[in-house]
Every structure is written in structure tokens, then in C-alpha cells.
Amino acid sequence: xxxSVVLGSQWGDEGKxxxxxxxxxxxxxxxxxAGGNNAGHTIVVPIGPDxxxxxxxxxLLPSGLVNSDCVGVIGNGCVVHVPSFFEELDAxxxxxxxxxxxxxxxxxxxxxFDFHQIVDGLKEVELGGSSIGTTKKGIGPTxxxxxxxxxxxxxxxxxxETFATKFRKLVxxxxxxxxxxxxxxxxxxxRYKILADRLRPYVIDSVVYIHEAISSGKKVLVEGANAxxxxxxxxxxxxxxxxxxxxxGVCTGLGVPPKLIGEIIGVVKxxxxxxxxxxxxxxxxxxxxxxLQEVGREYGSTTGRRxxxxxxxxxxxxxxxxxxGYDSLNLTKLDILDTLPEIxxxxxxxxxxxxxxxxxxxxDVLAQVEVEYDTLPGWNTSIENARTYEELPENCxxxxxxxxxxxxxxxxxxxxxxxxxxxxxxxxx
Numbered sequence: 001x002x003x004s005v006v007l008g009s010q011w012g013d014e015g016k017x018x019x020x021x022x023x024x025x026x027x028x029x030x031x032x033x034a035g036g037n038n039a040g041h042t043i044v045v046p047i048g049p050d051x052x053x054x055x056x057x058x059x060l061l062p063s064g065l066v067n068s069d070c071v072g073v074i075g076n077g078c079v080v081h082v083p084s085f086f087e088e089l090d091a092x093x094x095x096x097x098x099x100x101x102x103x104x105x106x107x108x109x110x111x112x113f114d115f116h117q118i119v120d121g122l123k124e125v126e127l128g129g130s131s132i133g134t135t136k137k138g139i140g141p142t143x144x145x146x147x148x149x150x151x152x153x154x155x156x157x158x159x160x161e162t163f164a165t166k167f168r169k170l171v172x173x174x175x176x177x178x179x180x181x182x183x184x185x186x187x188x189x190x191r192y193k194i195l196a197d198r199l200r201p202y203v204i205d206s207v208v209y210i211h212e213a214i215s216s217g218k219k220v221l222v223e224g225a226n227a228x229x230x231x232x233x234x235x236x237x238x239x240x241x242x243x244x245x246x247x248x249g250v251c252t253g254l255g256v257p258p259k260l261i262g263e264i265i266g267v268v269k270x271x272x273x274x275x276x277x278x279x280x281x282x283x284x285x286x287x288x289x290x291x292l293q294e295v296g297r298e299y300g301s302t303t304g305r306r307x308x309x310x311x312x313x314x315x316x317x318x319x320x321x322x323x324x325g326y327d328s329l330n331l332t333k334l335d336i337l338d339t340l341p342e343i344x345x346x347x348x349x350x351x352x353x354x355x356x357x358x359x360x361x362x363x364d365v366l367a368q369v370e371v372e373y374d375t376l377p378g379w380n381t382s383i384e385n386a387r388t389y390e391e392l393p394e395n396c397x398x399x400x401x402x403x404x405x406x407x408x409x410x411x412x413x414x415x416x417x418x419x420x421x422x423x424x425x426x427x428x429x
Contacts, residue, residue, distance in 0.1 A: 002213075002262065003220045005250055006330075008227025009266035009320040011236075011274035013298075013307060015332035016267045017041025017063040019413060020223045022423060028218035030064020031073040031210065033253030034243040035225030036112055037084045038137045045420055047096040053419070054095055061088050062223050065099055070221075072099070075206050076108035077243065077253020079142040080154065081117075082195045105199070106206035107155040115171055115183050116141040122178050143242035145170070154203055157196040164189045207255035214260060222250050228320040229274070236363065239278025247324045265412070266326035268317060268403075270334040273298055273307040279366045282310035282346040296336040311373065313346040314406050319359035321407060328428065330413035331400060335422075340378045343399060347406070348372040376402060384417040389426045392416075400426075 004023065008014050021043045024030045037060035045066050047054040058065075060080065062072035074080060085105075093099060116138030145151035150170065156163045171185045213220055224245060229235045231245040244252060251258055271292050274280050283289065292298065292309035299306055320326075337343055349356040349369040360366050379393035386392050392400075392414075404411050414424040 007224035012227040014267040024064030027221040030062040036079040076106040081112035328412035332415035
């Protein structure tokens with residue numbers, strides 16, 4: 001098959017962007033299928049004739065754009081804040097990444113407006129102590145409008161009078177719901193008239209484009225956003241995102257049937273992190289958690305928020321694999337564990353001494369779980385310069401093999417440092 005997929009397997013921030021960067025070197029197309037500019041993929045790559053190491057932060061645009069021969073596609077399942085689209089594009093090009101003729105946007109993608117972002121904040125205030133920790137990028141309110149069939153899509157921008165009429169009704173509806181917040185509707189309509197002209201060259205029928213690319217034998221790489229545990233249906237609802245972050249979201253977010261999907265790679269951080277509110281059974285509110293946070297530089301590239309940190313959780317990963325069916329895994333940030341004398345892995349959830357059969361839907365049940373751990377010895381040495389599996393310390397290899405055996409999935413890629421070169425390709429058993 002010519003369509004490969006990279007998906008987050010935990011609560012996001014696993015380091016998907018780096019693998020996408022590596023795989024996109026052999027891809028013709030890199031496509032996003034869900035989410036908006038709430039995603040955050042940081043990639044460090046050499047740029048220019050002097051190969052200067054440059055850090056790029058991707059939010060909405062596909063990370064595969066770092067490959068100068070790869071076309072980036074934002075699919076119909078995504079939501080797009082047009083000003084942010086151009087801000088991100090301009091920032092990439094200012095750092096030396098030429099995206100001319102290589103960035104395309106689905107005409108079916110829904111539009112995020114500034115009033116969605118205002119409403120996002122108002123909804124968080126309304127929730128009070130139950131705040132879910134949204135990025136306040138307007139993603140949730142946009143998907144809500146999409147589901148209630150009142151949203152505006154990219155193609156609406158190109159009929160200005162119809163767009164203006166629909167837009168006024170949308171804003172008026174929000175005023176009725178939240179009170180009259182400060183917002184200049186008419187100025188925004190004029191702003192989008194100008195933005196529409198600039199956006200038009202990027203807009204395509206992405207369903208046709210993707211299918212034609214596959215039919216012609218081109219390699220299409222799909223870059224997942226967020227992760228399985230943030231999926232609207234199968235994650236820790238309501239502490240989730242507003243879209244489908246699963247393999248099913250690839251089908252709906254790009255308009256492709258399951259039979260066209262080839263390899264599915266799950267990206268797994270060597271420990272576990274999450275941002276915002278919500279349950280986190282293996283969280284470590286102690287010196288271990290602080291070590292993971294500080295040494296792992298666990299700060300969001302979109303929000304700057306500190307991530308909560310804990311041990312690897314096999315219950316989460318087994319739930320993730322049941323749904324996504326990973327062919328292989330990319331284990332990332334393994335080097336962050338270098339100096340820990342021992343490493344724990346959550347293996348089972350117990351409630352009143354009885355093991356749960358899977359990851360529970362009921363968060364009240366989840367709050368009661370006792371996590372059972374296995375303890376493995378650390379390796380107490382730096383692995384950042386390792387370039388082959390054989391060069392890794394014995395205890396490091398034992399940790400990797402323990403995960404493989406527990407999940408019955410081969411680990412094909414191993415991240416041992418922040419740079420592009422710090423990724424070991426391991427032969428599948």
C-alpha cells in the first residue's frame with residue numbers, strides 16, 4: 001500500500017513530528033487529517049548550504065514540509081484558522097524553508113474564527129473547576145459548529161456575499177449564547193475578503209488529490225495529531241480533543257477507505273505525559289516526575305504549558321493498540337531515562353483488588369484504580385550517541401524488549417536524542 005500512517009498512542013506530545021520528518025524524506029505527500037493549530041510538532045533539521053541546525057515548530061501545517069520534495073496537504077477533517085495558517089507559513093519560510101507550490105488545503109475543511117477562540121475561553125470559565133485544559137485555539141467550538149451543521153468551510157470564503165450573511169448569523173448566535181463580547185463582525189468580514197484572495201491558490205479538492213496521488217503510485221504519509229487517549233470517542237472523555245485521533249479519523253479526515261491504508265506506526269514516549277486536566281494513573285508527583293519534566297523539556301510547543309509526567313502505562317498502550325492496530329512502534333525520548341537507577345512500568349489496573357479488563361470509560365472508576373508496576377533496572381549511561389541497536393546498554397535493550405513482549409508489537413524506531421540523527425532504525429524481529 002502507498003498510504004502509511006503515524007499516530008500518537010498516548011496523550012499526545014510523543015514526538016511524532018521527528019518520525020514524520022524522517023519518513024517524509026521518502027514520501028511524495030504528507031497529509032494532516034484531524035485537528036487544527038492546537039497540534040505542536042517540534043523538528044530540528046539542518047537548513048541551507050551550511051546545514052545550520054534549525055528548530056521548526058509546526059502547529060497546523062504538515063511536518064513533512066521539511067522535505068523539499070514533499071507536498072503538504074491539510075485534509076477535510078482539519079479545522080483551519082486562516083490568519084494562523086499564514087503566520088505559520090511565513091515563520092517557516094523566514095527560517096529558510098521554501099514551501100512554494102508545496103502546501104495544499106481542502107476546500108471541505110472547516111474554518112476557525114477569532115470568535116471561536118473567544119468562545120473557547122468563555123466555555124472554560126463556564127466549566128470552572130471542571131476545566132478540561134483546552135489550548136483556547138477555538139478548536140472545540142469549531143468542531144461543535146461542524147457537528148451542529150452551522151459551520152463555515154473553506155469553500156464558503158469564495159462567495160463573499162453568502163459568506164458575509166452566514167458569518168453574521170454565526171456571530172449573532174454566539175452573542176445570544178454568551179452575551180455580547182467585544183468583537184467587530186464587519187471588520188472581520190472585510191478581513192476575510194482579503195484573506196480569501198491570498199488563500200485561493202492553496203485550495204483544492206483534497207479527496208480527489210489524495211486518491212489520484214495513491215492511484216499514480218505516489219507515497220502518501222499521514223501525520224496524526226493529538227493521540228489515541230485524546231480521541232473524542234475512545235479517550236478520557238471529556239478531557240479530550242474534539243476530533244477523531246484514531247485510525248478511523250484517517251479515513252473520515254481524508255476521505256480514504258480502510259483498504260488503502262498500509263503500515264500504521266504508533267509513537268510511544270518512553271514514559272507518559274499529558275497536558276491539561278484529566279486522569280493520569282501513572283503520574284508521578286515527586287522527584288521522578290520532576291526529573292522527567294525538566295530533563296525531558298516537557299513544555300508544550302503550542303502553549304508553553306508544563307506537561308504532567310509519569311511512568312510508562314501498558315494499560316493505556318494495550319487500549320491504544322486494540323483500536324489502532326499498530327504494525328510497529330516508535331519509542332521516543334528513551335535518553336530521558338538515562339540517569340534513573342530503576343524504571344517502573346504500569347502493567348495492570350486494580351479496583352478493590354480485582355483487575356480491570358481494559359481502560360475504563362468511567363472516570364470515577366479510573367480515579368479509584370491502583371496501578372500495579374513492574375520494576376526494571378536502569379542503565380546509568382548516556383545513549384545519545386548510539387546509532388545502532390547493538391550499541392545500546394544491555395539494560396536499555398531489556399527495557400525495549402520488555403515493552404515489545406508485553407504489547408506483542410515490534411519497536412522499529414528508537415529515539416535517543418533531540419536531533420534528526422538521534423533515531424535508531426531497529427530491524428523487525
